[in-house]
Amino acid sequence: MIRFAVSEGxxxxxxxxxxxxxxxxxxxxxxxxxxxSLRAYMLMGDWSRGLLGRFEIEAFLQPxxxxxxxxxxxxxxxxxxxxxxxxxxxxxxxxxxxxxxxxSELFDLVExxxxxxxxxxxxxxxxxxxxxDWEAVAASVRxxxxxxxxxxxxxxxxxxxxxxxxxxxxxxxxxxxALALSLGLTVITTVSAIRSRxxxxxxxxxxxxxxxxxxxxxxxxxxxYGLCAGVFAVLGVETxxxxxxxxxxxxxxxxxxxxxxxxxxxxxxxxxxxxxxxxRRITQV
Amino acid sequence: MIKLLNVTxxxxxxxxxxxxSFEIQPGEFVLLVGRTGAGKxxxxxxxxxxxxxxxxxxxxxxxxARDLKRRDYPAWRRRIGVVFQDFRLLSDRTVHQNVKLxxxxxxxxxVSPKTRALKALSSVGLTPKLHSLPGELSMGERQRASIxxxxxxxxxxxxxxxxxxxxxxxxxxxxxxxxxKFNKAGTAMLVATHQPERFAVCNPRIMRxxxxxxxxx
Numbered sequence: 001m002i003r004f005a006v007s008e009g010x011x012x013x014x015x016x017x018x019x020x021x022x023x024x025x026x027x028x029x030x031x032x033x034x035x036x037s038l039r040a041y042m043l044m045g046d047w048s049r050g051l052l053g054r055f056e057i058e059a060f061l062q063p064x065x066x067x068x069x070x071x072x073x074x075x076x077x078x079x080x081x082x083x084x085x086x087x088x089x090x091x092x093x094x095x096x097x098x099x100x101x102x103x104s105e106l107f108d109l110v111e112x113x114x115x116x117x118x119x120x121x122x123x124x125x126x127x128x129x130x131x132x133d134w135e136a137v138a139a140s141v142r143x144x145x146x147x148x149x150x151x152x153x154x155x156x157x158x159x160x161x162x163x164x165x166x167x168x169x170x171x172x173x174x175x176x177x178a179l180a181l182s183l184g185l186t187v188i189t190t191v192s193a194i195r196s197r198x199x200x201x202x203x204x205x206x207x208x209x210x211x212x213x214x215x216x217x218x219x220x221x222x223x224x225y226g227l228c229a230g231v232f233a234v235l236g237v238e239t240x241x242x243x244x245x246x247x248x249x250x251x252x253x254x255x256x257x258x259x260x261x262x263x264x265x266x267x268x269x270x271x272x273x274x275x276x277x278x279x280r281r282i283t284q285v
Numbered sequence: 286m287i288k289l290l291n292v293t294x295x296x297x298x299x300x301x302x303x304x305x306s307f308e309i310q311p312g313e314f315v316l317l318v319g320r321t322g323a324g325k326x327x328x329x330x331x332x333x334x335x336x337x338x339x340x341x342x343x344x345x346x347x348x349x350a351r352d353l354k355r356r357d358y359p360a361w362r363r364r365i366g367v368v369f370q371d372f373r374l375l376s377d378r379t380v381h382q383n384v385k386l387x388x389x390x391x392x393x394x395x396v397s398p399k400t401r402a403l404k405a406l407s408s409v410g411l412t413p414k415l416h417s418l419p420g421e422l423s424m425g426e427r428q429r430a431s432i433x434x435x436x437x438x439x440x441x442x443x444x445x446x447x448x449x450x451x452x453x454x455x456x457x458x459x460x461x462x463x464x465x466k467f468n469k470a471g472t473a474m475l476v477a478t479h480q481p482e483r484f485a486v487c488n489p490r491i492m493r494x495x496x497x498x499x500x501x502x
Contacts (some may be wrong), residue, residue, distance in 0.1 A: 004389050200375055200386075206388035207335060208363030208438065211356070285359075 001216060009220025012193050019192055020225070023185040027229030027269060028236070030178035035237035035262050037171040041253060043165065048066060048160060057121040057134070057152045059141045065117050073146045074119055080140045084124040091117045116148060179269070186273025190218050194281045201284040214285040215278045222274025223267045230266030234259045286310055287332060287473070289441055292341030296325055301327040304341070309442060309475055314468045314487045317477040319494035323479035328494070329444045332475070333365055334358050346441060363391050366435030366472075370447035372427045374419040374434075381406060381415040384434045391438040405433040409463055425456035432463060436446040449483055451471040457483055 016024075059077065061070060077086045089097075094115040099107060107113070121141065123134075134157055166273040194201070197217075204214045241254070272278045287309040294301040302324040307399055309315050310328060317325045330336040331343060334350065335472055343350040374383050384405055388398035396404075406412055409429040419427055445464065447455035465487045468474045476484060480492060493501040 001392070060491035199373065201387060203373065203375060203383075204390060206335070206362060206367050207390040207434070208359045208361075208365075210359045213390065 003217035005220040007219030012221045013224040019189045021166045023189040026182035028232045030182040031233035059119040060116045060149045060261045087120040190274040190277035205285045222270035226270025228267035230263035290342040305499045314474045314489040316489040323494040324497040352377040366440040366443040367398040372431045387434045388437045395432040409433045445476045
Protein backbone atom coordinates (compact mmCIF):
# COMPACT_ATOMS: atom_id res chain seq x y z
CA MET A 1 0.00 0.00 0.00
CA ILE A 2 2.77 2.47 0.93
CA ARG A 3 4.70 1.69 -2.25
CA PHE A 4 1.51 2.12 -4.24
CA ALA A 5 0.72 5.45 -2.55
CA VAL A 6 4.27 6.74 -3.00
CA SER A 7 4.47 5.87 -6.70
CA GLU A 8 0.93 6.99 -7.59
CA GLY A 9 1.34 10.20 -5.54
CA UNK A 10 4.61 10.90 -7.35
CA UNK A 11 2.87 10.35 -10.69
CA UNK A 12 0.29 13.00 -9.75
CA UNK A 13 2.96 15.34 -8.35
CA UNK A 14 4.97 15.20 -11.57
CA UNK A 15 2.00 16.62 -13.48
CA UNK A 16 2.29 19.83 -11.49
CA UNK A 17 0.16 22.50 -13.16
CA UNK A 18 -0.33 26.18 -12.43
CA UNK A 19 -2.54 25.30 -9.46
CA UNK A 20 0.15 22.99 -8.15
CA UNK A 21 2.74 25.77 -8.35
CA UNK A 22 0.38 28.17 -6.58
CA UNK A 23 -0.21 25.59 -3.86
CA UNK A 24 3.51 25.06 -3.48
CA UNK A 25 4.05 28.83 -3.24
CA UNK A 26 1.27 29.22 -0.64
CA UNK A 27 2.55 26.31 1.43
CA UNK A 28 6.11 27.63 1.23
CA UNK A 29 4.92 31.07 2.37
CA UNK A 30 2.99 29.59 5.30
CA UNK A 31 5.88 27.41 6.40
CA UNK A 32 8.34 30.29 5.98
CA UNK A 33 6.12 32.45 8.18
CA UNK A 34 5.95 29.63 10.70
CA UNK A 35 9.73 29.23 10.57
CA UNK A 36 10.33 32.97 10.84
CA SER A 37 7.89 33.22 13.75
CA LEU A 38 9.68 30.43 15.57
CA ARG A 39 13.09 31.96 14.91
CA ALA A 40 11.84 35.43 15.89
CA TYR A 41 10.24 34.01 19.03
CA MET A 42 13.47 32.25 19.99
CA LEU A 43 15.52 35.37 19.22
CA MET A 44 13.19 37.59 21.24
CA GLY A 45 13.29 35.06 24.07
CA ASP A 46 17.10 35.24 24.12
CA TRP A 47 17.02 39.01 23.90
CA SER A 48 14.48 39.43 26.70
CA ARG A 49 16.31 36.93 28.92
CA GLY A 50 19.55 38.86 28.37
CA LEU A 51 17.85 42.14 29.20
CA LEU A 52 15.94 40.77 32.17
CA GLY A 53 19.12 39.23 33.52
CA ARG A 54 20.05 42.79 34.48
CA PHE A 55 16.72 43.41 36.22
CA GLU A 56 16.64 43.35 40.00
CA ILE A 57 14.07 43.70 42.72
CA GLU A 58 15.23 46.05 45.45
CA ALA A 59 13.75 45.51 48.91
CA PHE A 60 14.29 48.47 51.28
CA LEU A 61 14.47 47.41 54.90
CA GLN A 62 13.08 49.30 57.89
CA PRO A 63 15.45 52.03 59.17
CA UNK A 64 16.39 50.10 62.31
CA UNK A 65 17.41 46.93 60.42
CA UNK A 66 21.06 46.07 61.04
CA UNK A 67 23.17 43.51 59.15
CA UNK A 68 21.96 40.64 61.39
CA UNK A 69 18.32 41.50 60.76
CA UNK A 70 19.18 41.92 57.07
CA UNK A 71 20.59 38.39 56.95
CA UNK A 72 17.45 37.04 58.61
CA UNK A 73 15.20 38.75 56.08
CA UNK A 74 17.45 37.59 53.22
CA UNK A 75 17.04 33.99 54.42
CA UNK A 76 13.26 34.41 54.29
CA UNK A 77 13.44 35.93 50.79
CA UNK A 78 15.47 32.95 49.54
CA UNK A 79 12.54 30.67 50.41
CA UNK A 80 10.36 32.38 47.76
CA UNK A 81 10.31 30.35 44.50
CA UNK A 82 12.39 31.49 41.50
CA UNK A 83 14.81 33.58 43.57
CA UNK A 84 18.38 33.11 42.35
CA UNK A 85 20.38 35.41 44.64
CA UNK A 86 19.89 37.87 47.49
CA UNK A 87 22.55 40.39 48.38
CA UNK A 88 22.51 42.62 51.48
CA UNK A 89 23.42 46.30 51.01
CA UNK A 90 24.10 48.06 54.30
CA UNK A 91 23.26 51.71 54.98
CA UNK A 92 26.97 52.57 54.66
CA UNK A 93 27.34 50.83 51.30
CA UNK A 94 24.15 52.50 50.05
CA UNK A 95 25.62 55.90 51.01
CA UNK A 96 28.90 55.07 49.26
CA UNK A 97 27.06 54.10 46.11
CA UNK A 98 24.97 57.26 46.28
CA UNK A 99 28.04 59.40 46.64
CA UNK A 100 29.77 57.61 43.77
CA UNK A 101 26.79 58.20 41.53
CA UNK A 102 25.54 61.65 42.56
CA UNK A 103 28.36 63.24 44.52
CA SER A 104 28.57 63.97 48.26
CA GLU A 105 26.94 67.45 48.23
CA LEU A 106 23.54 66.13 49.32
CA PHE A 107 25.01 64.20 52.24
CA ASP A 108 26.86 67.29 53.40
CA LEU A 109 23.47 69.00 53.98
CA VAL A 110 22.07 66.31 56.29
CA GLU A 111 23.65 65.18 59.53
CA UNK A 112 22.85 61.48 59.36
CA UNK A 113 22.66 58.86 56.57
CA UNK A 114 19.00 58.82 55.45
CA UNK A 115 19.38 55.81 53.12
CA UNK A 116 17.97 52.49 54.33
CA UNK A 117 19.77 49.20 54.12
CA UNK A 118 18.34 46.98 51.38
CA UNK A 119 18.35 43.60 49.67
CA UNK A 120 19.15 43.24 45.95
CA UNK A 121 17.18 40.26 44.63
CA UNK A 122 17.74 38.54 41.28
CA UNK A 123 15.45 35.91 39.77
CA UNK A 124 16.64 32.55 38.49
CA UNK A 125 17.42 32.43 34.73
CA UNK A 126 14.59 29.94 34.13
CA UNK A 127 12.02 32.28 35.64
CA UNK A 128 13.58 35.41 34.26
CA UNK A 129 11.26 36.29 31.39
CA UNK A 130 8.91 39.11 30.57
CA UNK A 131 5.97 36.90 31.36
CA UNK A 132 7.22 36.07 34.87
CA ASP A 133 4.86 37.39 37.51
CA TRP A 134 7.26 39.96 38.89
CA GLU A 135 4.43 41.63 40.79
CA ALA A 136 3.74 38.42 42.67
CA VAL A 137 7.41 37.99 43.60
CA ALA A 138 7.60 41.63 44.70
CA ALA A 139 4.41 41.23 46.76
CA SER A 140 5.83 38.12 48.48
CA VAL A 141 8.95 40.08 49.41
CA ARG A 142 6.85 43.04 50.57
CA UNK A 143 4.88 40.79 52.95
CA UNK A 144 8.04 39.81 54.87
CA UNK A 145 8.29 41.51 58.22
CA UNK A 146 11.07 44.10 58.26
CA UNK A 147 10.70 45.06 54.59
CA UNK A 148 9.60 48.67 54.22
CA UNK A 149 9.20 48.92 50.48
CA UNK A 150 9.98 47.10 47.24
CA UNK A 151 11.02 48.62 43.92
CA UNK A 152 11.61 47.20 40.42
CA UNK A 153 11.41 48.44 36.84
CA UNK A 154 7.72 47.71 36.41
CA UNK A 155 6.99 50.16 33.61
CA UNK A 156 9.80 48.82 31.42
CA UNK A 157 8.60 45.30 32.06
CA UNK A 158 5.05 46.28 31.10
CA UNK A 159 6.35 47.82 27.86
CA UNK A 160 8.30 44.67 27.06
CA UNK A 161 5.25 42.51 27.72
CA UNK A 162 3.06 44.71 25.52
CA UNK A 163 5.64 44.61 22.72
CA UNK A 164 6.00 40.83 22.88
CA UNK A 165 2.20 40.39 22.99
CA UNK A 166 1.69 42.62 19.94
CA UNK A 167 4.43 40.82 18.03
CA UNK A 168 2.83 37.49 18.96
CA UNK A 169 -0.63 38.65 17.85
CA UNK A 170 0.73 39.94 14.56
CA UNK A 171 2.57 36.70 13.82
CA UNK A 172 -0.41 34.53 14.81
CA UNK A 173 -2.71 36.64 12.60
CA UNK A 174 -0.35 36.33 9.64
CA UNK A 175 -0.01 32.60 10.26
CA UNK A 176 -3.78 32.07 10.35
CA UNK A 177 -4.28 33.88 7.04
CA ALA A 178 -1.40 32.00 5.40
CA LEU A 179 -2.62 28.70 6.84
CA ALA A 180 -6.15 29.21 5.52
CA LEU A 181 -4.84 30.23 2.11
CA SER A 182 -2.47 27.29 1.78
CA LEU A 183 -5.02 24.77 3.06
CA GLY A 184 -7.60 26.15 0.61
CA LEU A 185 -5.18 25.92 -2.30
CA THR A 186 -4.11 22.39 -1.33
CA VAL A 187 -7.77 21.35 -1.29
CA ILE A 188 -8.42 22.94 -4.70
CA THR A 189 -5.31 21.33 -6.23
CA THR A 190 -6.20 17.93 -4.83
CA VAL A 191 -9.80 18.23 -6.05
CA SER A 192 -8.44 19.08 -9.48
CA ALA A 193 -6.10 16.04 -9.31
CA ILE A 194 -9.03 13.83 -8.26
CA ARG A 195 -11.17 15.10 -11.15
CA SER A 196 -8.41 14.51 -13.66
CA ARG A 197 -7.98 10.94 -12.38
CA UNK A 198 -11.62 9.94 -12.51
CA UNK A 199 -10.91 6.96 -14.78
CA UNK A 200 -8.09 5.80 -12.49
CA UNK A 201 -10.51 5.83 -9.55
CA UNK A 202 -13.13 3.91 -11.54
CA UNK A 203 -10.54 1.23 -12.31
CA UNK A 204 -9.66 1.02 -8.60
CA UNK A 205 -13.37 0.72 -7.80
CA UNK A 206 -14.26 -2.10 -10.19
CA UNK A 207 -11.03 -3.97 -9.49
CA UNK A 208 -11.96 -4.10 -5.79
CA UNK A 209 -9.62 -1.48 -4.39
CA UNK A 210 -10.46 -0.15 -0.96
CA UNK A 211 -11.27 3.44 -0.10
CA UNK A 212 -7.88 3.73 1.64
CA UNK A 213 -6.21 2.62 -1.57
CA UNK A 214 -8.14 5.21 -3.57
CA UNK A 215 -7.25 7.94 -1.08
CA UNK A 216 -3.61 7.06 -0.62
CA UNK A 217 -2.18 8.59 -3.85
CA UNK A 218 -3.84 11.92 -3.05
CA UNK A 219 -2.64 11.89 0.55
CA UNK A 220 0.83 11.16 -0.80
CA UNK A 221 0.39 14.05 -3.24
CA UNK A 222 -0.39 16.36 -0.31
CA UNK A 223 2.63 15.02 1.55
CA UNK A 224 4.86 15.72 -1.48
CA TYR A 225 3.57 19.29 -1.67
CA GLY A 226 4.14 19.77 2.06
CA LEU A 227 7.61 18.21 2.02
CA CYS A 228 8.71 20.20 -1.02
CA ALA A 229 7.37 23.46 0.46
CA GLY A 230 9.00 22.57 3.78
CA VAL A 231 12.42 22.16 2.15
CA PHE A 232 12.04 25.51 0.36
CA ALA A 233 10.91 27.20 3.59
CA VAL A 234 13.77 25.77 5.68
CA LEU A 235 16.36 26.80 3.10
CA GLY A 236 14.84 30.28 2.71
CA VAL A 237 14.42 31.02 6.41
CA GLU A 238 17.81 29.58 7.32
CA THR A 239 19.50 31.75 4.68
CA UNK A 240 17.62 34.84 5.86
CA UNK A 241 18.36 34.09 9.51
CA UNK A 242 22.08 33.66 8.81
CA UNK A 243 22.16 36.99 6.94
CA UNK A 244 20.36 38.77 9.80
CA UNK A 245 22.52 37.14 12.47
CA UNK A 246 25.66 37.95 10.53
CA UNK A 247 24.52 41.56 9.97
CA UNK A 248 23.60 42.08 13.63
CA UNK A 249 26.40 39.91 15.04
CA UNK A 250 23.86 37.70 16.79
CA UNK A 251 24.41 34.19 18.01
CA UNK A 252 21.13 32.31 18.25
CA UNK A 253 21.40 29.01 16.38
CA UNK A 254 18.14 27.13 15.85
CA UNK A 255 17.58 24.03 17.99
CA UNK A 256 17.90 20.61 16.33
CA UNK A 257 14.12 20.18 16.02
CA UNK A 258 13.56 23.37 14.04
CA UNK A 259 14.06 22.04 10.46
CA UNK A 260 12.38 18.62 11.09
CA UNK A 261 9.54 20.54 12.78
CA UNK A 262 8.98 22.73 9.71
CA UNK A 263 9.13 19.69 7.38
CA UNK A 264 6.66 17.77 9.57
CA UNK A 265 4.35 20.78 9.71
CA UNK A 266 4.50 20.96 5.90
CA UNK A 267 3.64 17.29 5.48
CA UNK A 268 0.82 17.59 8.03
CA UNK A 269 -0.57 20.64 6.25
CA UNK A 270 -0.42 18.99 2.82
CA UNK A 271 -1.93 15.72 4.01
CA UNK A 272 -4.71 17.55 5.89
CA UNK A 273 -5.71 19.56 2.83
CA UNK A 274 -5.51 16.54 0.54
CA UNK A 275 -7.42 14.35 3.00
CA UNK A 276 -10.18 16.92 3.27
CA UNK A 277 -10.49 17.02 -0.53
CA UNK A 278 -10.37 13.22 -0.83
CA UNK A 279 -13.07 12.79 1.82
CA ARG A 280 -15.44 14.98 -0.12
CA ARG A 281 -14.59 14.24 -3.74
CA ILE A 282 -13.73 10.57 -4.02
CA THR A 283 -17.15 9.06 -4.56
CA GLN A 284 -16.25 6.32 -7.03
CA VAL A 285 -14.94 3.84 -4.48
CA MET B 286 -22.22 -19.19 -7.49
CA ILE B 287 -24.05 -15.99 -8.45
CA LYS B 288 -27.77 -15.86 -7.79
CA LEU B 289 -30.24 -13.07 -8.57
CA LEU B 290 -33.76 -13.33 -7.10
CA ASN B 291 -36.55 -11.02 -8.35
CA VAL B 292 -34.11 -8.16 -8.85
CA THR B 293 -35.59 -4.84 -9.94
CA UNK B 294 -33.84 -1.59 -10.73
CA UNK B 295 -35.42 1.64 -12.01
CA UNK B 296 -33.75 4.52 -13.84
CA UNK B 297 -35.57 7.71 -12.91
CA UNK B 298 -38.93 5.99 -12.84
CA UNK B 299 -38.54 3.80 -15.92
CA UNK B 300 -37.63 0.17 -15.38
CA UNK B 301 -34.00 -0.84 -16.01
CA UNK B 302 -34.70 -4.45 -15.08
CA UNK B 303 -37.88 -5.89 -13.59
CA UNK B 304 -38.01 -8.95 -11.36
CA UNK B 305 -35.22 -10.92 -12.97
CA SER B 306 -33.91 -14.15 -11.44
CA PHE B 307 -31.10 -16.46 -12.51
CA GLU B 308 -28.13 -18.41 -11.24
CA ILE B 309 -24.63 -18.93 -12.57
CA GLN B 310 -22.73 -21.99 -11.38
CA PRO B 311 -18.92 -22.22 -11.25
CA GLY B 312 -17.42 -22.82 -14.68
CA GLU B 313 -20.62 -21.91 -16.56
CA PHE B 314 -20.63 -19.82 -19.74
CA VAL B 315 -23.77 -17.69 -19.85
CA LEU B 316 -24.83 -15.26 -22.54
CA LEU B 317 -27.14 -12.37 -21.68
CA VAL B 318 -28.78 -11.52 -24.96
CA GLY B 319 -31.03 -8.63 -25.91
CA ARG B 320 -31.33 -5.46 -27.93
CA THR B 321 -29.81 -2.15 -26.92
CA GLY B 322 -31.70 -0.90 -23.86
CA ALA B 323 -32.94 -4.36 -22.91
CA GLY B 324 -31.15 -4.12 -19.53
CA LYS B 325 -28.01 -6.21 -20.16
CA UNK B 326 -25.58 -3.59 -18.91
CA UNK B 327 -27.84 -2.90 -15.93
CA UNK B 328 -27.54 -6.56 -14.89
CA UNK B 329 -23.73 -6.33 -15.11
CA UNK B 330 -23.72 -3.09 -13.09
CA UNK B 331 -26.02 -4.66 -10.47
CA UNK B 332 -23.76 -7.69 -10.05
CA UNK B 333 -20.68 -5.47 -9.76
CA UNK B 334 -22.55 -3.27 -7.22
CA UNK B 335 -22.16 -0.21 -9.41
CA UNK B 336 -25.94 0.00 -9.01
CA UNK B 337 -27.95 -1.23 -6.05
CA UNK B 338 -31.27 -3.03 -6.66
CA UNK B 339 -34.51 -1.33 -5.69
CA UNK B 340 -35.76 -4.76 -4.61
CA UNK B 341 -34.71 -8.39 -4.79
CA UNK B 342 -31.59 -10.25 -3.66
CA UNK B 343 -28.17 -10.77 -5.18
CA UNK B 344 -25.85 -13.47 -3.84
CA UNK B 345 -22.20 -14.04 -4.71
CA UNK B 346 -20.68 -17.12 -3.12
CA UNK B 347 -21.11 -16.56 0.63
CA UNK B 348 -22.01 -12.87 0.34
CA UNK B 349 -25.51 -11.37 0.18
CA ALA B 350 -25.49 -7.90 -1.38
CA ARG B 351 -28.16 -6.61 0.99
CA ASP B 352 -26.07 -7.46 4.05
CA LEU B 353 -22.98 -5.71 2.76
CA LYS B 354 -21.74 -2.45 4.16
CA ARG B 355 -19.99 0.00 1.88
CA ARG B 356 -16.62 -1.11 3.22
CA ASP B 357 -17.39 -4.71 2.13
CA TYR B 358 -17.86 -3.81 -1.55
CA PRO B 359 -14.17 -4.19 -2.44
CA ALA B 360 -14.14 -7.80 -1.21
CA TRP B 361 -17.22 -8.55 -3.37
CA ARG B 362 -15.74 -6.81 -6.41
CA ARG B 363 -12.47 -8.71 -6.10
CA ARG B 364 -14.46 -11.90 -6.78
CA ILE B 365 -15.63 -10.38 -10.06
CA GLY B 366 -13.67 -9.37 -13.15
CA VAL B 367 -15.25 -6.86 -15.51
CA VAL B 368 -14.52 -6.34 -19.21
CA PHE B 369 -15.99 -3.29 -20.91
CA GLN B 370 -16.88 -2.61 -24.51
CA ASP B 371 -14.69 0.51 -24.47
CA PHE B 372 -11.85 -1.32 -22.60
CA ARG B 373 -11.36 1.46 -19.99
CA LEU B 374 -7.58 1.18 -20.08
CA LEU B 375 -5.70 4.13 -18.64
CA SER B 376 -4.10 5.86 -21.58
CA ASP B 377 -1.09 7.25 -19.65
CA ARG B 378 0.11 3.83 -18.47
CA THR B 379 1.66 0.90 -20.22
CA VAL B 380 -0.27 -2.33 -20.62
CA HIS B 381 1.71 -3.88 -17.77
CA GLN B 382 1.03 -0.89 -15.48
CA ASN B 383 -2.69 -1.08 -16.30
CA VAL B 384 -2.89 -4.72 -15.29
CA LYS B 385 -0.63 -4.23 -12.28
CA LEU B 386 -2.91 -1.46 -10.98
CA UNK B 387 -5.80 -3.93 -10.78
CA UNK B 388 -3.48 -6.54 -9.25
CA UNK B 389 -2.57 -4.07 -6.49
CA UNK B 390 -6.24 -4.06 -5.46
CA UNK B 391 -5.95 -7.68 -4.25
CA UNK B 392 -3.23 -7.66 -1.61
CA UNK B 393 -4.15 -11.02 -0.08
CA UNK B 394 -2.73 -13.16 -2.91
CA UNK B 395 0.75 -14.47 -2.22
CA VAL B 396 2.29 -13.71 -5.60
CA SER B 397 3.31 -10.06 -6.07
CA PRO B 398 1.13 -7.77 -8.24
CA LYS B 399 3.96 -7.37 -10.73
CA THR B 400 4.37 -11.10 -11.24
CA ARG B 401 0.62 -11.69 -11.44
CA ALA B 402 0.30 -8.94 -14.03
CA LEU B 403 3.09 -10.51 -16.12
CA LYS B 404 1.43 -13.91 -15.86
CA ALA B 405 -2.00 -12.55 -16.84
CA LEU B 406 -0.56 -10.72 -19.83
CA SER B 407 1.34 -13.80 -20.87
CA SER B 408 -1.88 -15.83 -20.72
CA VAL B 409 -3.56 -13.46 -23.21
CA GLY B 410 -0.47 -13.41 -25.46
CA LEU B 411 0.51 -9.81 -24.80
CA THR B 412 4.02 -10.37 -23.42
CA PRO B 413 5.63 -8.58 -26.41
CA LYS B 414 3.44 -5.53 -25.77
CA LEU B 415 4.12 -5.16 -22.04
CA HIS B 416 5.57 -1.68 -22.30
CA SER B 417 3.23 -0.35 -24.98
CA LEU B 418 0.66 2.31 -24.22
CA PRO B 419 -2.98 1.42 -24.97
CA GLY B 420 -2.98 3.93 -27.82
CA GLU B 421 -0.27 1.90 -29.56
CA LEU B 422 -2.34 -1.31 -29.52
CA SER B 423 -4.90 -2.66 -31.97
CA MET B 424 -8.53 -3.00 -30.79
CA GLY B 425 -8.11 -6.72 -30.28
CA GLU B 426 -4.95 -6.23 -28.24
CA ARG B 427 -6.69 -3.64 -26.09
CA GLN B 428 -9.52 -6.05 -25.38
CA ARG B 429 -7.00 -8.78 -24.52
CA ALA B 430 -5.28 -6.38 -22.12
CA SER B 431 -8.68 -5.59 -20.63
CA ILE B 432 -9.35 -9.33 -20.16
CA UNK B 433 -5.93 -9.79 -18.54
CA UNK B 434 -6.75 -6.97 -16.13
CA UNK B 435 -10.13 -8.53 -15.30
CA UNK B 436 -8.57 -11.93 -14.61
CA UNK B 437 -5.43 -10.86 -12.77
CA UNK B 438 -7.05 -11.28 -9.34
CA UNK B 439 -8.38 -14.77 -10.16
CA UNK B 440 -12.07 -13.86 -9.89
CA UNK B 441 -14.92 -16.33 -9.57
CA UNK B 442 -16.77 -14.84 -12.52
CA UNK B 443 -15.89 -12.61 -15.45
CA UNK B 444 -18.58 -10.12 -16.50
CA UNK B 445 -18.13 -8.92 -20.06
CA UNK B 446 -20.26 -6.11 -21.46
CA UNK B 447 -20.34 -6.33 -25.26
CA UNK B 448 -16.72 -7.51 -25.42
CA UNK B 449 -16.64 -8.05 -29.18
CA UNK B 450 -18.92 -5.28 -30.44
CA UNK B 451 -16.06 -3.01 -31.46
CA UNK B 452 -14.05 -5.76 -33.12
CA UNK B 453 -13.90 -7.17 -36.63
CA UNK B 454 -14.93 -10.79 -36.98
CA UNK B 455 -11.39 -12.22 -36.99
CA UNK B 456 -10.35 -10.29 -33.86
CA UNK B 457 -13.71 -11.05 -32.24
CA UNK B 458 -13.03 -14.74 -32.85
CA UNK B 459 -9.68 -14.43 -31.06
CA UNK B 460 -11.30 -12.73 -28.07
CA UNK B 461 -14.06 -15.37 -27.92
CA UNK B 462 -11.42 -18.13 -28.03
CA UNK B 463 -9.62 -16.42 -25.17
CA UNK B 464 -12.81 -16.23 -23.08
CA UNK B 465 -13.48 -19.90 -23.84
CA LYS B 466 -9.96 -20.80 -22.72
CA PHE B 467 -10.41 -19.11 -19.34
CA ASN B 468 -13.88 -20.59 -18.96
CA LYS B 469 -12.47 -24.06 -19.49
CA ALA B 470 -9.87 -23.25 -16.82
CA GLY B 471 -12.77 -22.79 -14.35
CA THR B 472 -13.79 -19.11 -14.48
CA ALA B 473 -17.52 -18.59 -14.88
CA MET B 474 -18.50 -16.16 -17.69
CA LEU B 475 -21.47 -13.82 -18.00
CA VAL B 476 -21.31 -12.10 -21.36
CA ALA B 477 -23.81 -9.39 -22.31
CA THR B 478 -24.07 -9.25 -26.08
CA HIS B 479 -26.42 -8.58 -28.97
CA GLN B 480 -24.34 -10.89 -31.18
CA PRO B 481 -24.85 -14.35 -29.58
CA GLU B 482 -23.81 -16.19 -32.75
CA ARG B 483 -20.19 -15.12 -32.20
CA PHE B 484 -20.12 -17.17 -28.99
CA ALA B 485 -21.67 -20.33 -30.38
CA VAL B 486 -18.37 -22.20 -30.08
CA CYS B 487 -18.46 -21.75 -26.31
CA ASN B 488 -21.68 -23.78 -26.04
CA PRO B 489 -23.24 -21.16 -23.76
CA ARG B 490 -26.48 -21.08 -21.81
CA ILE B 491 -28.48 -18.21 -23.24
CA MET B 492 -30.68 -15.85 -21.23
CA ARG B 493 -32.77 -13.38 -23.18
CA UNK B 494 -33.80 -9.97 -21.90
CA UNK B 495 -36.50 -7.76 -23.39
CA UNK B 496 -37.39 -4.36 -21.94
CA UNK B 497 -35.85 -5.29 -18.63
CA UNK B 498 -37.60 -8.63 -18.24
CA UNK B 499 -36.17 -12.12 -18.62
CA UNK B 500 -38.12 -13.74 -21.45
CA UNK B 501 -36.15 -16.95 -21.92
CA UNK B 502 -33.43 -18.88 -20.13
